[in-house]
Amino acid sequence: xxxxxxxxxxxxxxxxxxxxxxxxxxxxxxxxxxxxxxxxxxxxxxxxxxxxxxxxxxxxxxxxxxxxxxxxxxxxxxxxxxxxxxxxxxxxxxxxxxxxxxxxxxxxxxxxxxxxxxxxxxxxxxxxxxxxxxxxxxxxxxxxxxxxxxxxxxxxxxxxxxxxxxxxxxxxxxxxxxxxxxxxxxxxxxxxxxxxxxxxxxxxxxxxxxxxxxxxxxxxxxxxxxxxxxxxxxxxxxxxxxxxxxxxxxxxxxxxxxxxxxxxxxxxxxxxxxxxxxxxxxxxxxxxxxxxxxxxxxxxxxxxxxxxxxxxxxxxxxxxxxxxxxxxxxxxxxxxxxxxxxxxxxxxxxxxxxxxxxxxxxxxxxxxxxxxxxxxxxxxxxxxxxxxxxxxxxxxxxxxxxxxxxxxxxxxxxxxxxxxxxxxxxxxxxxxxxxxxxxxxxxxxxxxxxxxxxxxxxxxxxxxxxxxxxxxxxxx
Amino acid sequence: xxxxxxxxxxxxxxxxxxxxxxxxxxxxxxxxxxxxxxxxxxxxxxxxxxxxxxxxxxxxxxxxxxxxxxxxxxxxxxxxxxxxxxxxxxxxxxxxxxxxxxxxxxxxxxxxxxxxxxxxxxxxxxxxxxxxxxxxxxxxxxxxxxxxxxxxxxxxxxxxxxxxxxxxxxxxxxxxxxxxxxxxxxxxxxxxxxxxx
Numbered sequence: 001x002x003x004x005x006x007x008x009x010x011x012x013x014x015x016x017x018x019x020x021x022x023x024x025x026x027x028x029x030x031x032x033x034x035x036x037x038x039x040x041x042x043x044x045x046x047x048x049x050x051x052x053x054x055x056x057x058x059x060x061x062x063x064x065x066x067x068x069x070x071x072x073x074x075x076x077x078x079x080x081x082x083x084x085x086x087x088x089x090x091x092x093x094x095x096x097x098x099x100x101x102x103x104x105x106x107x108x109x110x111x112x113x114x115x116x117x118x119x120x121x122x123x124x125x126x127x128x129x130x131x132x133x134x135x136x137x138x139x140x141x142x143x144x145x146x147x148x149x150x151x152x153x154x155x156x157x158x159x160x161x162x163x164x165x166x167x168x169x170x171x172x173x174x175x176x177x178x179x180x181x182x183x184x185x186x187x188x189x190x191x192x193x194x195x196x197x198x199x200x201x202x203x204x205x206x207x208x209x210x211x212x213x214x215x216x217x218x219x220x221x222x223x224x225x226x227x228x229x230x231x232x233x234x235x236x237x238x239x240x241x242x243x244x245x246x247x248x249x250x251x252x253x254x255x256x257x258x259x260x261x262x263x264x265x266x267x268x269x270x271x272x273x274x275x276x277x278x279x280x281x282x283x284x285x286x287x288x289x290x291x292x293x294x295x296x297x298x299x300x301x302x303x304x305x306x307x308x309x310x311x312x313x314x315x316x317x318x319x320x321x322x323x324x325x326x327x328x329x330x331x332x333x334x335x336x337x338x339x340x341x342x343x344x345x346x347x348x349x350x351x352x353x354x355x356x357x358x359x360x361x362x363x364x365x366x367x368x369x370x371x372x373x374x375x376x377x378x379x380x381x382x383x384x385x386x387x388x389x390x391x392x393x394x395x396x397x398x399x400x401x402x403x404x405x406x407x408x409x410x411x412x413x414x415x416x417x418x419x420x421x422x423x424x425x426x427x428x429x430x431x432x433x434x435x436x437x438x439x440x441x442x443x444x445x446x447x448x449x450x451x452x453x454x455x456x457x458x459x460x461x462x463x464x465x466x467x468x469x470x471x472x473x474x475x476x
Numbered sequence: 477x478x479x480x481x482x483x484x485x486x487x488x489x490x491x492x493x494x495x496x497x498x499x500x501x502x503x504x505x506x507x508x509x510x511x512x513x514x515x516x517x518x519x520x521x522x523x524x525x526x527x528x529x530x531x532x533x534x535x536x537x538x539x540x541x542x543x544x545x546x547x548x549x550x551x552x553x554x555x556x557x558x559x560x561x562x563x564x565x566x567x568x569x570x571x572x573x574x575x576x577x578x579x580x581x582x583x584x585x586x587x588x589x590x591x592x593x594x595x596x597x598x599x600x601x602x603x604x605x606x607x608x609x610x611x612x613x614x615x616x617x618x619x620x621x622x623x624x625x626x627x628x629x630x631x632x633x634x635x636x637x638x639x640x641x642x643x644x645x646x647x648x649x650x651x652x653x654x655x656x657x658x659x660x661x662x663x664x665x666x667x668x669x670x671x672x673x
Contacts, residue, residue, distance in 0.1 A: 042655040062504040069500045077492030079484045098479040150661065151652035167652050174653055196653040200661045207662065212572050212611070228637035238610065238648035238663025245606040246572060256483065261497055263637050267629040268504070270643075278651045281520065282592035285663060286643035287606075293640045294605055304479075308486035 012101050012306045013131050013360050021369035023457050025342035038173045043330045049279035067268050068387040071321035081226040081259045088229025092291020094298040105303045106137035118216045124240045125149035126220025128253045130346035148239035150203050157184040163340025165326040166277050217243035221254035227262050230290040244287050251299045257320040272385040276325035306359035315396040319354045321386040328380035350380035354393040371397035406450050428467040435463035507626040513590040514621045520593030524646025525659050526667040533672050545579030552601025580614030587634050588619045591627040598639035615664040619671050
């Protein structure tokens with residue numbers, strides 16, 4: 001990898017500082033029993049509910065297939081639909097900005113905020129702004145970004161990192177949330193209990209004044225309709241509506257793959273998204289607006305940040321269909337045990353394992369290990385509302401991953417051995433002898449030399465003491 | 477090259493074929509339930525802890541008259557509906573701080589969706605600007621039964637993208653604590669739906 005490529009990767013999506021490869025990060029997480037308990041509780045609850053919400057719709061398979069085709073068509077003709085979107089948003093009084101990477105997007109947003117003279121902004125939860133590290137970039141410019149989504153607030157107050165796409169604080173149980181609020185939330189009631197309703201109320205009180213006085217808001221976008229210039233934000237708490245409605249200036253940041261061609265397409269996605277993500281027939285609030293609304297100044301920032309490069313990969317581009325529902329996280333056996341932090345990016349879980357390495361396009365240790373952070377069981381593909389074949393992309397990315405010199409040498413040696421029956425027979429006898437010396441109780445806990453890397457994460461089986469040929473000869 | 481040009485260049489910037497888009501098959505259902513959409517809407521809205529009442533048109537003022545406290549009413553809301561309510565008209569517009577001090581808001585709606593128990597406001601006459609149904613803690617929405625669409629596709633078809641839209645399904649809620657739904661966060665914590673003919 002060249003220095004230029006690394007620099008391009010860093011400008012796109014920051015890898016968390018000091019982030020180790022997935023196996024190391026996961027090892028610590030798996031040992032954290034409280035984390036595992038929280039994750040198991042939350043993911044199993046939502047899994048059952050989601051299955052029920054989906055089974056209500058007899059045509060789920062058809063909706064899913066249509067959504068997949070709409071997204072594929074849009075990604076194929078992305079330039080066309082982005083120009084149309086720009087034209088329509090502009091015609092309705094909005095101002096459209098383009099950004100090649102995270103650094104450029106952050107620069108655009110910071111400059112827009114500075115132009116208003118404000119130093120505090122309210123934010124609706126948005127994966128795109130997590131991805132580009134907007135809050136940190138704004139802080140460096142003296143602008144405070146206040147997260148208003150309950151889970152984002154828990155993460156922000158806890159000086160923590162998000163670990164789930166939909167519920168960034170999924171790794172926190174109610175008692176921990178109460179402790180964080182008591183410790184970090186100014187004016188939190190002394191008698192605050194860990195009852196979810198009380199915690200939600202505390203968040204309401206905490207943010208109320210800020211909402212009513214906010215002058216600038218930053219949001220993400222769930223869907224953008226090209227033909228009408230309509231932006232859609234799907235949410236639950238009303239913090240989205242507060243941010244989208246009350247401030248004088250609204251800045252919405254969207255990944256370029258969020259565009260859909262027509263108004264009618266919403267009838268598909270508004271059925272798929274809520275049932276897949278929160279297992280609701282419909283989420284509490286969805287806001288739709290086209291251009292500048294009710295006298296507001298509206299900016300739309302279109303962000304590439306590795307998406308055009310992802311699109312260039314015929315197999316990997318299907319990751320761009322993702323509508324960020326997080327169903328794949330909730331069913332993933334690896335996510336459930338390792339938690340979201342081990343993935344080292346704002347996009348954890350199966351979708352993160354294929355999205356982060358592609359968006360970043362640069363080989364950090366964690367990105368190189370992500371395509372292996374899966375058992376390829378296929379549960380993610382089964383629940384995906386836009387039919388992203390995540391296992392297929394994982395295998396594809398594995399084949400693209402950089403293989404070390406030792407690994408290549410070992411493969412060449414294996415090929416040389418397998419080409420000749422004499423060499424193979426010799427190798428098998430050697431392995432049988434080594435097996436008798438190393439093996440204890442059916443497994444080898446630690447292989448010697450460079451092979452320790454294999455046994456770091458698993459036991460190696462003891463080679464058979466007798467080859468098949470030897471066994472066959474004895475029998476005949 | 478500026479960012480716009482470069483992104484479009486990376487995308488190959490070709491025209492989409494409208495026929496290719498139109499050829500995408502849409503074999504899904506237009507509606508999931510036949511039969512009485514009003515009944516289904518009432519049931520589904522109640523599932524999300526909205527308080528649902530069904531009243532004959534003539535009884536509407538009486539039922540709304542049971543509201544205690546001060547409510548804001550948008551321009552275009554029939555005055556007869558709120559004859560028995562202590563209302564402030566949003567004309568001139570009530571300030572955000574004053575909205576916060578009121579007990580609630582009474583509006584109509586553009587469309588409702590039976591399958592999902594959703595009401596949709598397009599913020600036209602009788603529905604008010606968006607802040608009106610957001611800041612006060614109790615939202616009372618009158619749904620005339622003809623406005624109830626059976627399902628999401630029919631509702632999307634009836635709605636105009638030229639209007640700002642707010643889809644509301646139950647009072648504000650969150651799933652952020654242990655992925656379980658809890659009602660009552662930043663939006664109105666009480667949603668009353670009055671279905672009339």
